[in-house]
Amino acid sequence: MNPQSLxxxxxxxxxxxxxxxGIGIPLATGKAAEAIARQPEASGKIQGAFLLGIALAEATxxxxxxxxxxxIFQK
Amino acid sequence: MSxxxxxxSISERIMEGIKTKTVFTIHAFGSNIDISDTIVSMWIVMAxxxxxxxxLTRRLxxxxxxxxxxxxAFIGFINDFVTENAGHHGRDFAAFLxxxxxFLIAANLAPMLTxxxxxxxxxxxxxxxxxxxxxxxxxxxxxxxxxxxxxVLLAGIRYKGPFGWLKGLxxxxxxxxxxxxxxxxxxxxxxxxxxxxNILGAYIxxxxxEAVMPIAFPPIAGLYFDLFDGLIQAVVFAYLSTIYIAEAxx
Numbered sequence: 001m002n003p004q005s006l007x008x009x010x011x012x013x014x015x016x017x018x019x020x021x022g023i024g025i026p027l028a029t030g031k032a033a034e035a036i037a038r039q040p041e042a043s044g045k046i047q048g049a050f051l052l053g054i055a056l057a058e059a060t061x062x063x064x065x066x067x068x069x070x071x072i073f074q075k
Numbered sequence: 076m077s078x079x080x081x082x083x084s085i086s087e088r089i090m091e092g093i094k095t096k097t098v099f100t101i102h103a104f105g106s107n108i109d110i111s112d113t114i115v116s117m118w119i120v121m122a123x124x125x126x127x128x129x130x131l132t133r134r135l136x137x138x139x140x141x142x143x144x145x146x147x148a149f150i151g152f153i154n155d156f157v158t159e160n161a162g163h164h165g166r167d168f169a170a171f172l173x174x175x176x177x178f179l180i181a182a183n184l185a186p187m188l189t190x191x192x193x194x195x196x197x198x199x200x201x202x203x204x205x206x207x208x209x210x211x212x213x214x215x216x217x218x219x220x221x222x223x224x225x226x227v228l229l230a231g232i233r234y235k236g237p238f239g240w241l242k243g244l245x246x247x248x249x250x251x252x253x254x255x256x257x258x259x260x261x262x263x264x265x266x267x268x269x270x271x272x273n274i275l276g277a278y279i280x281x282x283x284x285e286a287v288m289p290i291a292f293p294p295i296a297g298l299y300f301d302l303f304d305g306l307i308q309a310v311v312f313a314y315l316s317t318i319y320i321a322e323a324x325x
Contacts, residue, residue, distance in 0.1 A: 048160065052318065055311045059265055062272035069275070073093075 011071040017064030024057035085286045092282050093275070095212055112204075113212040120181045120209065160314070161321035164234060168320050171226060175219060176313035182209040183274065183305025208305070210274040213267065220267035223316045224259060231323035262319055270312050277304045 032050040036043045095111040102108075131146045139147060153173040157165045185206050209215050232240045244255045277300040284296050 044159075048314070051311060051314055055269065055315060058273075059269055062269050062276075065272045065276050066268055 007071045007074060011068035014064045014068040014071065017067075018061045021058050021061035024060075025054050028053045028057060085283070088286055089279055089282050092207065092278065093211070111212070112207070113209055113215060115204070116185065116206040116209055117182070117215065119206060120178070120185050123185070124177065124181055157317055160317045162325065164324045165317070165321060168226070168230070168317075172313055172317055172320070175223070175316060176309060179210070179219075179270075179309035179312055180306065182215070183309055184302070185209065187301060208274050208278055208301075210270050210308075211278050213271045216267045216271040217263075219270070219312070220263035223266060223319065224263040227262070227319045227323045228259065230320055234324040266312065266315060270308055273304060273308045277301065 028050060032046055035046050039046075095113050097109045098112050098115050100107050100109050131142055135143060150173070153176065154166070154169050157169040157172055161168060186208050188206060231243065235243060245252050246255075281293065281297060281300050285293050
Protein backbone atom coordinates (compact mmCIF):
# COMPACT_ATOMS: atom_id res chain seq x y z
CA MET A 1 0.00 0.00 0.00
CA ASN A 2 1.59 3.28 -1.04
CA PRO A 3 1.65 6.32 1.29
CA GLN A 4 -0.77 8.29 -0.88
CA SER A 5 -3.62 5.82 -0.43
CA LEU A 6 -2.90 5.66 3.30
CA UNK A 7 -3.19 9.46 3.35
CA UNK A 8 -6.61 9.19 1.68
CA UNK A 9 -7.79 6.71 4.32
CA UNK A 10 -6.48 9.04 7.03
CA UNK A 11 -8.33 11.95 5.42
CA UNK A 12 -11.53 9.94 5.54
CA UNK A 13 -10.93 9.19 9.21
CA UNK A 14 -10.22 12.87 9.97
CA UNK A 15 -13.67 13.79 8.70
CA UNK A 16 -15.15 11.59 11.47
CA UNK A 17 -14.74 14.71 13.66
CA UNK A 18 -18.01 15.74 12.02
CA UNK A 19 -19.69 13.34 14.46
CA UNK A 20 -18.90 15.69 17.35
CA UNK A 21 -20.45 18.69 15.61
CA GLY A 22 -23.39 16.52 14.56
CA ILE A 23 -24.07 15.64 18.20
CA GLY A 24 -23.28 19.04 19.70
CA ILE A 25 -25.13 21.44 17.40
CA PRO A 26 -28.55 19.68 17.58
CA LEU A 27 -28.27 19.57 21.37
CA ALA A 28 -27.57 23.32 21.46
CA THR A 29 -30.38 24.00 18.97
CA GLY A 30 -32.88 21.99 21.00
CA LYS A 31 -31.96 23.76 24.21
CA ALA A 32 -32.10 27.17 22.52
CA ALA A 33 -35.57 26.41 21.12
CA GLU A 34 -36.67 25.26 24.58
CA ALA A 35 -35.30 28.41 26.21
CA ILE A 36 -36.99 30.69 23.67
CA ALA A 37 -40.29 28.83 24.17
CA ARG A 38 -40.01 29.32 27.91
CA GLN A 39 -38.94 32.98 27.76
CA PRO A 40 -39.72 34.52 24.37
CA GLU A 41 -38.70 38.00 25.59
CA ALA A 42 -35.08 36.86 26.09
CA SER A 43 -34.78 35.52 22.55
CA GLY A 44 -32.16 38.11 21.53
CA LYS A 45 -29.70 37.12 24.22
CA ILE A 46 -30.40 33.42 23.71
CA GLN A 47 -29.71 33.77 20.00
CA GLY A 48 -26.37 35.43 20.72
CA ALA A 49 -25.26 32.69 23.09
CA PHE A 50 -26.58 30.07 20.68
CA LEU A 51 -24.62 31.47 17.73
CA LEU A 52 -21.44 31.58 19.79
CA GLY A 53 -22.01 28.03 20.99
CA ILE A 54 -22.63 26.51 17.57
CA ALA A 55 -19.66 28.41 16.13
CA LEU A 56 -17.41 26.83 18.75
CA ALA A 57 -19.02 23.38 18.44
CA GLU A 58 -18.70 23.50 14.68
CA ALA A 59 -14.99 24.26 14.93
CA THR A 60 -14.19 20.59 15.60
CA UNK A 61 -15.76 19.54 12.32
CA UNK A 62 -13.97 22.33 10.49
CA UNK A 63 -10.61 21.31 11.93
CA UNK A 64 -11.31 17.79 10.72
CA UNK A 65 -12.01 19.13 7.25
CA UNK A 66 -8.83 21.21 7.24
CA UNK A 67 -6.74 18.23 8.37
CA UNK A 68 -8.34 16.09 5.66
CA UNK A 69 -7.54 18.72 3.03
CA UNK A 70 -3.94 18.94 4.26
CA UNK A 71 -3.64 15.15 3.97
CA ILE A 72 -5.13 15.08 0.47
CA PHE A 73 -3.07 17.93 -0.94
CA GLN A 74 0.24 17.08 0.72
CA LYS A 75 3.05 16.67 -1.74
CA MET B 76 -10.29 27.69 -20.55
CA SER B 77 -10.43 26.57 -24.19
CA UNK B 78 -11.58 23.01 -23.54
CA UNK B 79 -15.12 22.42 -22.25
CA UNK B 80 -15.52 21.65 -18.57
CA UNK B 81 -17.01 18.21 -19.26
CA UNK B 82 -13.62 16.91 -20.36
CA UNK B 83 -12.36 17.00 -16.76
CA SER B 84 -13.09 14.28 -14.24
CA ILE B 85 -14.76 15.12 -10.92
CA SER B 86 -11.56 15.19 -8.87
CA GLU B 87 -9.80 17.32 -11.49
CA ARG B 88 -12.68 19.79 -11.46
CA ILE B 89 -12.50 20.03 -7.67
CA MET B 90 -8.74 20.56 -7.78
CA GLU B 91 -9.29 23.19 -10.46
CA GLY B 92 -11.81 24.94 -8.21
CA ILE B 93 -9.65 24.95 -5.10
CA LYS B 94 -6.45 26.22 -6.65
CA THR B 95 -5.94 29.95 -7.07
CA LYS B 96 -4.71 30.96 -10.48
CA THR B 97 -2.31 33.75 -11.28
CA VAL B 98 -4.11 36.17 -13.54
CA PHE B 99 -1.18 38.47 -14.30
CA THR B 100 2.15 39.52 -12.84
CA ILE B 101 3.25 43.01 -11.90
CA HIS B 102 6.93 43.79 -12.35
CA ALA B 103 7.77 46.44 -9.79
CA PHE B 104 10.61 47.31 -7.43
CA GLY B 105 12.81 44.64 -8.98
CA SER B 106 10.51 41.79 -8.05
CA ASN B 107 7.53 40.02 -9.55
CA ILE B 108 4.22 40.31 -7.74
CA ASP B 109 1.74 37.61 -8.72
CA ILE B 110 -1.83 38.84 -8.81
CA SER B 111 -4.11 35.86 -8.20
CA ASP B 112 -7.75 35.61 -9.19
CA THR B 113 -8.69 36.04 -5.52
CA ILE B 114 -7.13 39.50 -5.51
CA VAL B 115 -8.88 40.46 -8.74
CA SER B 116 -12.26 39.36 -7.40
CA MET B 117 -11.46 41.21 -4.18
CA TRP B 118 -10.91 44.37 -6.22
CA ILE B 119 -14.31 43.81 -7.84
CA VAL B 120 -15.98 43.43 -4.44
CA MET B 121 -14.16 46.51 -3.14
CA ALA B 122 -15.26 48.51 -6.19
CA UNK B 123 -18.87 47.46 -5.62
CA UNK B 124 -18.71 48.42 -1.93
CA UNK B 125 -16.99 51.76 -2.56
CA UNK B 126 -19.40 52.65 -5.35
CA UNK B 127 -22.39 51.65 -3.21
CA UNK B 128 -21.24 53.67 -0.22
CA UNK B 129 -20.52 56.67 -2.45
CA UNK B 130 -23.89 56.52 -4.21
CA LEU B 131 -25.87 55.84 -1.03
CA THR B 132 -24.38 58.68 1.00
CA ARG B 133 -24.32 61.26 -1.77
CA ARG B 134 -27.61 63.02 -1.18
CA LEU B 135 -28.63 62.50 2.43
CA UNK B 136 -31.83 64.24 3.48
CA UNK B 137 -33.60 65.11 6.69
CA UNK B 138 -36.62 63.15 5.54
CA UNK B 139 -35.14 59.95 4.09
CA UNK B 140 -36.22 58.24 0.93
CA UNK B 141 -36.15 54.52 0.30
CA UNK B 142 -32.40 53.83 -0.25
CA UNK B 143 -31.44 56.06 2.66
CA UNK B 144 -33.99 54.32 4.89
CA UNK B 145 -32.41 50.95 4.09
CA UNK B 146 -28.94 52.36 4.73
CA UNK B 147 -29.99 53.88 8.05
CA ALA B 148 -31.63 50.64 9.12
CA PHE B 149 -28.46 48.71 8.28
CA ILE B 150 -26.12 51.15 10.07
CA GLY B 151 -28.49 51.28 13.04
CA PHE B 152 -28.53 47.48 13.19
CA ILE B 153 -24.73 47.33 13.27
CA ASN B 154 -24.47 50.08 15.92
CA ASP B 155 -27.08 48.41 18.12
CA PHE B 156 -25.45 45.00 17.67
CA VAL B 157 -22.00 46.25 18.66
CA THR B 158 -23.11 48.41 21.61
CA GLU B 159 -25.30 45.59 22.90
CA ASN B 160 -22.45 43.09 22.87
CA ALA B 161 -19.42 45.28 23.62
CA GLY B 162 -20.76 47.92 26.03
CA HIS B 163 -20.63 51.69 25.64
CA HIS B 164 -16.94 51.72 24.62
CA GLY B 165 -17.83 49.26 21.90
CA ARG B 166 -19.40 52.11 19.92
CA ASP B 167 -15.85 53.10 18.83
CA PHE B 168 -15.46 49.77 17.06
CA ALA B 169 -18.82 49.79 15.28
CA ALA B 170 -17.27 51.14 12.07
CA PHE B 171 -14.49 48.55 12.01
CA LEU B 172 -16.75 45.60 12.79
CA UNK B 173 -19.41 46.87 10.42
CA UNK B 174 -16.85 47.09 7.64
CA UNK B 175 -15.72 43.51 8.23
CA UNK B 176 -19.34 42.34 8.32
CA UNK B 177 -20.29 44.17 5.11
CA PHE B 178 -17.14 42.99 3.33
CA LEU B 179 -17.76 39.37 4.32
CA ILE B 180 -21.38 39.51 3.17
CA ALA B 181 -20.31 41.02 -0.15
CA ALA B 182 -17.42 38.55 -0.52
CA ASN B 183 -19.61 35.53 0.18
CA LEU B 184 -22.44 36.67 -2.07
CA ALA B 185 -20.33 38.03 -4.95
CA PRO B 186 -19.96 34.61 -6.66
CA MET B 187 -23.70 34.70 -7.36
CA LEU B 188 -23.14 37.70 -9.64
CA THR B 189 -20.98 35.94 -12.21
CA UNK B 190 -22.51 34.30 -15.26
CA UNK B 191 -22.09 30.56 -15.80
CA UNK B 192 -20.68 28.86 -18.87
CA UNK B 193 -23.30 27.61 -21.32
CA UNK B 194 -22.98 25.16 -24.20
CA UNK B 195 -25.66 25.04 -26.91
CA UNK B 196 -25.24 22.52 -29.70
CA UNK B 197 -21.50 22.20 -29.36
CA UNK B 198 -20.95 25.95 -29.06
CA UNK B 199 -19.39 26.66 -25.68
CA UNK B 200 -19.52 30.14 -24.15
CA UNK B 201 -17.29 30.57 -21.14
CA UNK B 202 -17.37 33.79 -19.08
CA UNK B 203 -14.12 35.76 -19.18
CA UNK B 204 -13.71 35.94 -15.43
CA UNK B 205 -15.48 33.88 -12.77
CA UNK B 206 -15.68 35.21 -9.21
CA UNK B 207 -15.20 32.25 -6.91
CA UNK B 208 -15.94 32.70 -3.19
CA UNK B 209 -13.12 34.96 -1.95
CA UNK B 210 -12.92 33.38 1.48
CA UNK B 211 -12.09 29.94 0.04
CA UNK B 212 -8.54 31.36 -0.16
CA UNK B 213 -6.91 31.03 3.25
CA UNK B 214 -4.87 34.21 2.69
CA UNK B 215 -8.01 36.39 2.77
CA UNK B 216 -9.35 34.89 6.00
CA UNK B 217 -5.90 34.95 7.60
CA UNK B 218 -5.53 38.64 6.78
CA UNK B 219 -8.95 39.39 8.30
CA UNK B 220 -8.19 37.35 11.42
CA UNK B 221 -4.83 39.09 11.91
CA UNK B 222 -6.53 42.49 11.55
CA UNK B 223 -9.06 41.51 14.20
CA UNK B 224 -6.49 40.19 16.68
CA UNK B 225 -4.29 43.28 16.23
CA UNK B 226 -7.25 45.52 16.99
CA VAL B 227 -8.08 43.35 20.02
CA LEU B 228 -4.51 43.77 21.26
CA LEU B 229 -4.39 47.53 20.63
CA ALA B 230 -7.87 48.07 22.06
CA GLY B 231 -6.89 46.23 25.23
CA ILE B 232 -3.80 48.40 25.68
CA ARG B 233 -5.68 51.58 24.77
CA TYR B 234 -8.66 51.13 27.10
CA LYS B 235 -7.00 49.43 30.07
CA GLY B 236 -3.63 51.21 29.88
CA PRO B 237 -0.38 49.26 29.43
CA PHE B 238 -0.21 48.20 33.07
CA GLY B 239 -3.86 47.29 33.27
CA TRP B 240 -3.40 45.17 30.16
CA LEU B 241 -0.36 43.41 31.64
CA LYS B 242 -2.31 42.79 34.82
CA GLY B 243 -5.17 41.42 32.75
CA LEU B 244 -2.79 38.88 31.23
CA UNK B 245 -2.20 37.34 34.66
CA UNK B 246 -5.85 37.23 35.69
CA UNK B 247 -7.64 35.61 37.40
CA UNK B 248 -4.55 33.84 38.84
CA UNK B 249 -0.92 34.22 37.69
CA UNK B 250 -0.74 30.55 36.60
CA UNK B 251 -3.14 31.43 33.75
CA UNK B 252 -0.46 33.64 32.12
CA UNK B 253 0.72 31.18 29.44
CA UNK B 254 -2.86 30.33 28.50
CA UNK B 255 -3.80 34.00 28.22
CA UNK B 256 -0.80 34.61 25.96
CA UNK B 257 -1.66 31.52 23.91
CA UNK B 258 -5.14 32.94 23.32
CA UNK B 259 -3.61 35.61 21.09
CA UNK B 260 -2.47 32.84 18.73
CA UNK B 261 -5.47 30.53 19.06
CA UNK B 262 -8.17 33.15 18.52
CA UNK B 263 -7.01 34.32 15.07
CA UNK B 264 -6.21 30.72 14.07
CA UNK B 265 -9.70 29.51 14.85
CA UNK B 266 -11.34 32.61 13.31
CA UNK B 267 -9.32 32.12 10.14
CA UNK B 268 -9.81 28.36 9.84
CA UNK B 269 -13.52 28.46 10.66
CA UNK B 270 -14.37 30.87 7.86
CA UNK B 271 -11.95 29.23 5.40
CA UNK B 272 -13.09 25.69 6.16
CA ASN B 273 -16.79 26.49 6.02
CA ILE B 274 -16.68 28.33 2.71
CA LEU B 275 -14.24 25.89 1.09
CA GLY B 276 -16.30 22.93 2.31
CA ALA B 277 -19.52 24.40 0.94
CA TYR B 278 -17.75 25.21 -2.33
CA ILE B 279 -16.43 21.64 -2.72
CA UNK B 280 -19.87 20.21 -1.97
CA UNK B 281 -21.43 22.49 -4.59
CA UNK B 282 -18.81 21.36 -7.15
CA UNK B 283 -19.62 17.73 -6.31
CA UNK B 284 -23.36 18.32 -6.65
CA GLU B 285 -22.87 20.09 -9.97
CA ALA B 286 -20.70 17.24 -11.24
CA VAL B 287 -23.06 14.45 -10.14
CA MET B 288 -26.41 16.09 -10.94
CA PRO B 289 -26.09 19.15 -13.15
CA ILE B 290 -29.83 19.71 -13.67
CA ALA B 291 -32.46 21.06 -11.25
CA PHE B 292 -30.79 20.23 -7.93
CA PRO B 293 -27.83 22.70 -7.77
CA PRO B 294 -29.97 25.88 -7.43
CA ILE B 295 -31.83 24.42 -4.44
CA ALA B 296 -28.65 23.19 -2.75
CA GLY B 297 -27.00 26.50 -3.63
CA LEU B 298 -29.59 28.34 -1.55
CA TYR B 299 -28.23 26.58 1.52
CA PHE B 300 -24.55 26.15 0.69
CA ASP B 301 -23.88 29.46 -1.07
CA LEU B 302 -26.43 31.89 0.37
CA PHE B 303 -27.29 30.71 3.87
CA ASP B 304 -23.87 29.35 4.83
CA GLY B 305 -22.09 32.46 3.55
CA LEU B 306 -24.42 34.78 5.49
CA ILE B 307 -24.21 32.72 8.69
CA GLN B 308 -20.43 32.62 8.54
CA ALA B 309 -20.26 36.40 8.00
CA VAL B 310 -22.47 36.87 11.08
CA VAL B 311 -20.43 34.39 13.14
CA PHE B 312 -17.13 36.05 12.18
CA ALA B 313 -18.41 39.53 13.06
CA TYR B 314 -20.01 38.24 16.25
CA LEU B 315 -16.87 36.50 17.47
CA SER B 316 -14.76 39.58 16.65
CA THR B 317 -17.20 41.69 18.69
CA ILE B 318 -16.97 39.28 21.61
CA TYR B 319 -13.16 39.29 21.51
CA ILE B 320 -13.01 43.09 21.43
CA ALA B 321 -15.59 43.29 24.24
CA GLU B 322 -13.45 40.96 26.34
CA ALA B 323 -10.38 43.12 25.68
CA UNK B 324 -11.91 46.49 26.62
CA UNK B 325 -14.00 45.46 29.59
